[in-house]
Amino acid sequence: MEKYGVNTLRRMFLEFFESKDHLKMKSFSLVPHNDNSLLIINSGMAPLKPYFTGQEIPPRRRVTTCQKCIRTGDIENVGKTARHGTFFEMLGNFSFGDYFKTEAIHWSWEFLTEVVGLDKNRLYPSIYLDDDEAFRIWNEEIGIPEDRIFRFGKEDNFWEHGAGPCGPCSEIYYDRGERFGCGKEGCTVGCDCDRYMEVWNNVFTQFENDGNGNYTELVQKNIDTGMGLERLAVVVQDVDSIFDVDTLYALRNRICQMAGTEYHSDEKKDVSIRVITDHIRSVTFMISDGIMPSNEGRGYVLRRLLRRAARHGRLLGIEGTFLADLSDTVVDVSCDGYPELREKQEFIKKVISVEEDKFNDTIDLGLGILTDMIAKLESEGGKVLDGEDVFRLYDTYGFPLDLTKEILEEKGIEADEEGFKKCMEVQRTTARAARKTTNYMGADVTIYQSIDAAITSTFVGYDRYEHDSVISVLASDTEITDAITDGMDGMIMVDETPFYATMGGQEGDTGVIVSADGEFKVIETKKLQGGKIAHFGKVTKGMFKVGDKVTLKIDSDLREDTCKNHSATHLLQKALRTVLGTHVEQQGSLVTPNRLRFDFSHFQAMTAEELEQVEKIVSDAIADSLEVKTEVMSLEDAKKTGAMALFGEKYGDEVRVVSMGDFSVELCGGTHVSNTSKIGLFKIVSESGIAAGIRRIEAITGSAVVDYYKKIENSYKDVCALLKTDDSMLMKKIHTLLDENKELRSENESLKDKINKASVSDAAKSVTVVSDMKVLALRVDDSDMNSLRKLCDDFKANGDADIIVVAGAMDGKVNLVVASDDAAIAKGFAAGKIIKQAAVMVGGGGGGRDNMATAGGKKPEEIDNMLKAVPDIIKGIC
Numbered sequence: 001m002e003k004y005g006v007n008t009l010r011r012m013f014l015e016f017f018e019s020k021d022h023l024k025m026k027s028f029s030l031v032p033h034n035d036n037s038l039l040i041i042n043s044g045m046a047p048l049k050p051y052f053t054g055q056e057i058p059p060r061r062r063v064t065t066c067q068k069c070i071r072t073g074d075i076e077n078v079g080k081t082a083r084h085g086t087f088f089e090m091l092g093n094f095s096f097g098d099y100f101k102t103e104a105i106h107w108s109w110e111f112l113t114e115v116v117g118l119d120k121n122r123l124y125p126s127i128y129l130d131d132d133e134a135f136r137i138w139n140e141e142i143g144i145p146e147d148r149i150f151r152f153g154k155e156d157n158f159w160e161h162g163a164g165p166c167g168p169c170s171e172i173y174y175d176r177g178e179r180f181g182c183g184k185e186g187c188t189v190g191c192d193c194d195r196y197m198e199v200w201n202n203v204f205t206q207f208e209n210d211g212n213g214n215y216t217e218l219v220q221k222n223i224d225t226g227m228g229l230e231r232l233a234v235v236v237q238d239v240d241s242i243f244d245v246d247t248l249y250a251l252r253n254r255i256c257q258m259a260g261t262e263y264h265s266d267e268k269k270d271v272s273i274r275v276i277t278d279h280i281r282s283v284t285f286m287i288s289d290g291i292m293p294s295n296e297g298r299g300y301v302l303r304r305l306l307r308r309a310a311r312h313g314r315l316l317g318i319e320g321t322f323l324a325d326l327s328d329t330v331v332d333v334s335c336d337g338y339p340e341l342r343e344k345q346e347f348i349k350k351v352i353s354v355e356e357d358k359f360n361d362t363i364d365l366g367l368g369i370l371t372d373m374i375a376k377l378e379s380e381g382g383k384v385l386d387g388e389d390v391f392r393l394y395d396t397y398g399f400p401l402d403l404t405k406e407i408l409e410e411k412g413i414e415a416d417e418e419g420f421k422k423c424m425e426v427q428r429t430t431a432r433a434a435r436k437t438t439n440y441m442g443a444d445v446t447i448y449q450s451i452d453a454a455i456t457s458t459f460v461g462y463d464r465y466e467h468d469s470v471i472s473v474l475a476s477d478t479e480i481t482d483a484i485t486d487g488m489d490g491m492i493m494v495d496e497t498p499f500y501a502t503m504g505g506q507e508g509d510t511g512v513i514v515s516a517d518g519e520f521k522v523i524e525t526k527k528l529q530g531g532k533i534a535h536f537g538k539v540t541k542g543m544f545k546v547g548d549k550v551t552l553k554i555d556s557d558l559r560e561d562t563c564k565n566h567s568a569t570h571l572l573q574k575a576l577r578t579v580l581g582t583h584v585e586q587q588g589s590l591v592t593p594n595r596l597r598f599d600f601s602h603f604q605a606m607t608a609e610e611l612e613q614v615e616k617i618v619s620d621a622i623a624d625s626l627e628v629k630t631e632v633m634s635l636e637d638a639k640k641t642g643a644m645a646l647f648g649e650k651y652g653d654e655v656r657v658v659s660m661g662d663f664s665v666e667l668c669g670g671t672h673v674s675n676t677s678k679i680g681l682f683k684i685v686s687e688s689g690i691a692a693g694i695r696r697i698e699a700i701t702g703s704a705v706v707d708y709y710k711k712i713e714n715s716y717k718d719v720c721a722l723l724k725t726d727d728s729m730l731m732k733k734i735h736t737l738l739d740e741n742k743e744l745r746s747e748n749e750s751l752k753d754k755i756n757k758a759s760v761s762d763a764a765k766s767v768t769v770v771s772d773m774k775v776l777a778l779r780v781d782d783s784d785m786n787s788l789r790k791l792c793d794d795f796k797a798n799g800d801a802d803i804i805v806v807a808g809a810m811d812g813k814v815n816l817v818v819a820s821d822d823a824a825i826a827k828g829f830a831a832g833k834i835i836k837q838a839a840v841m842v843g844g845g846g847g848g849r850d851n852m853a854t855a856g857g858k859k860p861e862e863i864d865n866m867l868k869a870v871p872d873i874i875k876g877i878c
């Protein structure tokens with residue numbers, strides 16, 4: 001058998017199923033599309049879910065893919081064994097109500113034995129206990145003897161997720177030979193050891209589970225195949241583990257080179273080598289799909305993986321940053337199947353090195369602090385590190401929880417995860433309170449999932465604001481219904497609509513839908529699954545029934561403002577790439593009638609000069625009156641025009657290309673002005689950082705710019721009026737005022753000084769002697785604590801008194817300071833002692849050191865009484 005490489009095997013599989021009439025589709029992005037139940041795509045079928053459930057109609061009923069997948073469920077085992085990994089590729093052939101068991105089984109056998117050339121005598125199929133149909137196909141049609149077909153129970157060979165479609169599986173195992181076996185008696189297919197490896201899994205989606213364990217036969221039966229590409233390569237290349245197949249071997253070797261070590265020279269080092277080999281693949285692919293490191297969701301998964309890999313690099317003794325360079329190797333070995341890696345190579349490297357640098361800056365500090373925490377814990381005999389400490393490491397030093405856990409585990413210590421989660425939750429709630437989401441009619445979209453997949457809606461509003469159509473679906477705020485009436489919240493779907501649904505960052509249209517006797521105010525237009533366009537709003541007159549003829553009118557003023565902002569966004573992106581460089585990629589965008597917001601990758605704040613340049617380029621493009629053209633073409637043709645595609649976005653075969661003269665070409669489904677001159681004016685109002693490596697620009701266009709300047713002009717006029725001056729004299733006036741202010745302030749200071757000096761010399765005359773101590777009790781109002789303290793220091797410096805008590809009223813409260821010199825302290829008259837009693841008398845409390853103490857109080861009317869009592873207080877102390 002030939003030892004095909006991973007890239008060859010991938011191509012062989014896809015070509016084989018293309019020859020069986022399957023549509024070959026590119027791997028979907030790791031970021032799930034329209035699926036909130038999943039953080040990251042983790043199987044070949046995950047992105048195809050809407051086709052399986054019938055929510056969307058597949059482009060063909062036979063599809064084949066090689067899907068990039070990431071699973072982080074057992075991340076702590078990655079590295080420890082050679083079995084686990086986070087990144088893998090899943091080969092799959094899928095049937096949506098087309099072929100079923102017979103074809104699926106025959107083709108799996110044909111591919112493995114005839115195309116790849118695996119030895120038939122080493123292959124063993126398994127089936128679900130009572131799936132006699134599968135048994136018959138294997139036994140009679142393929143010719144596998146009965147004793148080589150294994151029957152397994154539900155946990156192994158039945159695919160099921162609660163209620164819904166489910167069905168039996170048929171797997172194919174490969175016997176890798178005795179050297180991989182456990183040697184135990186009865187070691188055979190199904191044994192836990194590494195000898196019999198499962199390479200292929202056919203899922204026959206055959207039944208519907210009603211949730212109570214009652215199974216009914218599905219009308220539309222599906223096939224869902226999964227075969228791990230790396231696993232297949234392990235078998236074909238006859239190597240020990242996935243870390244030895246050609247693509248990972250190259251990566252592993254590069255790491256060994258960097259660390260000056262060899263694989264299999266030291267078990268501990270092998271763990272680190274495997275961790276890095278695996279994680280750098282996930283990291284590279286995630287960034288190429290537009291995921292950026294952050295503390296939330298996918299971004300956090302990326303950060304965890306990246307930092308874990310960085311730490312294991314240190315364990316291997318690799319100095320400095322190395323992961324960005326290592327990602328080059330991932331790109332080299334995988335760009336055959338994923339050309340986007342090559343396209344984004346520079347960007348990927350930049351993101352990795354920024355994150356790695358950041359981590360390197362804090363890791364020493366964090367490790368130092370963690371070491372201290374561990375030492376303290378060990379000295380106390382503790383076995384669990386406090387959740388707050390774990391959170392501090394996470395929040396301040398960027399230590400992902402699992403990294404802290406891993407380091408603790410090496411010392412036999414646990415992390416208080418509950419406590420950590422509580423701290424996280426507190427932080428999240430605070431963050432959430434700062435955000436507010438407005439989603440008309442709430443978030444429960446499940447009721448719309450029952451709408452027939454065959455019902456679609458077409459957007460006809462690129463060049464019209466009004467259109468007649470027929471109502472196809474109606475919903476109240478709780479259910480799909482036949483009619484909605486005056487006063488009700490609801491949803492209307494029609495065959496053809498001029499309303500643009502929120503998409504690609506552009507906010508949907510608002511407006512009205514009217515019928516012969518009804519009126520519906522559209523507050524929000526959104527897309528439902530399967531591309532259906534839903535108008536959400538309220539019936540303001542009459543009633544609406546399914547089948548009614550209606551006229552749909554969008555708010556054209558708002559639409560036109562939105563168009564200006566959307567077209568300006570395209571010009572802005574081009575200008576940013578011109579001024580800052582081609583690493584600028586769109587990371588997010590929001591286009592509303594009022595303004596535009598554009599998030600993009602860039603690694604430092606823009607300078608005033610850069611912002612000015614960008615503004616000028618956009619303004620020039622507006623002044624050049626560029627014609628805006630839209631064309632629908634194939635993705636291939638679009639790429640030839642050099643159109644900028646959205647990072648990590650999945651496009652259909654047909655795409656819409658929006659061009660503005662020769663200046664900008666982008667793939668875009670949004671609405672635009674017909675000529676850039678219609679944008680009128682453009683102004684950037686802010687530029688800020690929103691995450692590591694991501695900047696945000698907010699800008700306005702058209703009449704909003706006029707309003708913006710009008711506002712500035714008005715406040716300018718107000719300032720002039722207030723200062724009783726005009727434009728020509730304003731600056732001079734402000735300078736004069738500032739100078740005057742400065743003079744007054746210094747005059748004030750010197751006056752205060754004079755007054756204080758005078759009172760000091762006056763006061764010195766009122767010293768009384770108590771218990772051999774010279775005591776001075778003095779009232780000074782309207783002075784803050786600092787001034788009083790300074791006053792005491794002056795008395796002491798003059799040697800006027802041994803004990804000084806100064807009190808005064810200020811803003812309705814009492815300020816009190818007591819000072820004692822060394823002689824007084826030696827006799828037991830510490831300032832702290834005296835002030836305790838004095839403070840109580842003015843309704844306060846306080847304390848301080850022996851030589852100086854301060855206190856506040858709430859009873860200014862008692863100040864004089866207190867000062868009179870000072871000699872008694874002192875006598876009472878001795």
Ligand SMILES: [Zn+2]
Pocket residue numbers: 181182183184187188191192193194195
């Ligand atoms: Zn075994």
Ligand SMILES: [Zn+2]
Pocket residue numbers: 504566570666667668669670
């Ligand atoms: Zn656009």
